[in-house]
Amino acid sequence: MSGWILIAVMVLSDASSDVLMSRGMKKSADVPGDGLVYLRRLVQGALRNLDLLFSITLAAIHFAAFLALLSFWDLSLIVPAGALDYVVGALGARFVLGETVNRTRWMGVCLISIGVALAAAN
Amino acid sequence: MRLDSVGPIPAAGLLVIAILAQAAGNVCLSIGMKDLAAFADTNPGQWLTVGLHAAANLVVVSGVALLVVFFLLFAYLLSHLDLSLAMPIISFEVVLNVACGHWILNETVSAPRWIGTLLVAIGVTLVGWSTRRHKKPARQKRARH
Numbered sequence: 001m002s003g004w005i006l007i008a009v010m011v012l013s014d015a016s017s018d019v020l021m022s023r024g025m026k027k028s029a030d031v032p033g034d035g036l037v038y039l040r041r042l043v044q045g046a047l048r049n050l051d052l053l054f055s056i057t058l059a060a061i062h063f064a065a066f067l068a069l070l071s072f073w074d075l076s077l078i079v080p081a082g083a084l085d086y087v088v089g090a091l092g093a094r095f096v097l098g099e100t101v102n103r104t105r106w107m108g109v110c111l112i113s114i115g116v117a118l119a120a121a122n
Numbered sequence: 123m124r125l126d127s128v129g130p131i132p133a134a135g136l137l138v139i140a141i142l143a144q145a146a147g148n149v150c151l152s153i154g155m156k157d158l159a160a161f162a163d164t165n166p167g168q169w170l171t172v173g174l175h176a177a178a179n180l181v182v183v184s185g186v187a188l189l190v191v192f193f194l195l196f197a198y199l200l201s202h203l204d205l206s207l208a209m210p211i212i213s214f215e216v217v218l219n220v221a222c223g224h225w226i227l228n229e230t231v232s233a234p235r236w237i238g239t240l241l242v243a244i245g246v247t248l249v250g251w252s253t254r255r256h257k258k259p260a261r262q263k264r265a266r267h
Contacts, residue, residue, distance in 0.1 A: 070155040071155040075149065076224060079220060080238055080239050083246060108251075109249070111241045112245035115243075115245060117238070118238030121232075121234045
């Protein structure tokens, strides 16, 4: 049971981290300059960007949950179960962000869900 | 070396290297974390000792280093490759990890788990293709202008 709680933590933190990273990078990448000046401004901007800081924190939580799972679960179960990330991503896109999710993506999400259920069945 | 100048096929080759580094990193971490859990059981409550043991564990350190290599290569390559090309390769990562679990870590992988893994890989590929299908009309629209 604690394994599935850690899977939930891993999947939710990863999906949230991706959303925040995407939003944060779009803000941070838009800085003027070339070469080292650009790099310095990019790092300075990233350190002040709350989206990026939260994204990195969530990525660290994701990694910690992954490491904890590896200490007592099989790699051959953790990796397929981690693909639930795509399911959360699609549901978040549709119901939180109100985006249109096309039929191909829903089919992919259904296959991933059935696949994870089968992988976890034994 | 600029990836733009060498085209998508060498870039896809680098992506394959990244996926191999990720699978090797996961195998190392799986071995290392199980060893660490056994060590923590024999040293209950001694978190500093366990932390130092982890930092000195070559398998754990190698696993983390390989995942860092994967992350850097992957992030760099994704900015040069079309997601619809990257996703099928990424989906192979799931199958590769389960295969490594079975053949290197001696994990028991039943027939339903193999079938489930393949379905997950196909599902991830479809999610990638859905992105390409989404992009097409935008390109046609730009071409008309």
